[in-house]
Amino acid sequence: MGHAADSVTACLSKGLGASVGTIIAGSKSFIAKAKIPRKTLGSGMRQVGVLCAPALVALEENKAKILAEGLNKIKGLKVDTASVQTNIVYSDILKGSNITETHLCKILEAHGVLTMPKGPFKLRLVIHHQISESDVKYTVLHSESCNWVHW
Known part of the structure; x- marks a missing residue:
């Protein structure tokens, strides 16, 4: 999935109960470019493991x-x-x-x-x-x- 795109986003919060809203995935150069407007708009990149852990738990324990x-x-x-x-x-x-x-x-x-x-x-x-x-x-x-x- 995502082979035809430069980047992919996924919402982790909604009803899953993950701690933040959205993640973005792409090439290293794309992520480097994406960090600039993200910081400018007031958001900061967080530790990936801290963000992914609640999402994985939410999906694995999902009924x-x-x-x-x-x-x-x-x-x-x-x-x-x-x-x-x-x-x-x-x-x-x-x-x-x-x-x-x-x-x-x-x-x-x-x-x-x-x-x-x-x-x-x-x-x-x-x-x-x-x-x-x-x-x-x-x-x-x-x-x-x-x-x-x-x-």
């Missing part, structure tokens, strides 16, 4: 894969588990399920699970760094126990 695999087992839902690489999970509601993404979001919200409709028959779920494995299992359980496929 999104568990959520994706659990949702994928529910009749009427489909998750491309291979595409789950961060804390974001997209789930498709299969046609013929007789429920909209908005209605499913409302059902889950009644159980304290907030999701976002992401288009016709598609949900977006994001795992925050403080979400535990038992929270994920709770979400899957309530998604499954709604018996919404028969509506």
Whole structure:
């Protein structure tokens, strides 16, 4: 990834809980050039290990894969588990399920699970760094126990 670009940026904070916002990667000459405007705008380069450690922990301890695999087992839902690489999970509601993404979001919200409709028959779920494995299992359980496929 990044072979066709001179530089790559990645946001580490958001829901992952890493300690800073964005990192930039590129050639030594690109980074040398990037340091000048960065310092001018008031930011300083920090120790890479200190920045990367929380990001690695956030990704390694992330429960999104568990959520994706659990949702994928529910009749009427489909998750491309291979595409789950961060804390974001997209789930498709299969046609013929007789429920909209908005209605499913409302059902889950009644159980304290907030999701976002992401288009016709598609949900977006994001795992925050403080979400535990038992929270994920709770979400899957309530998604499954709604018996919404028969509506």
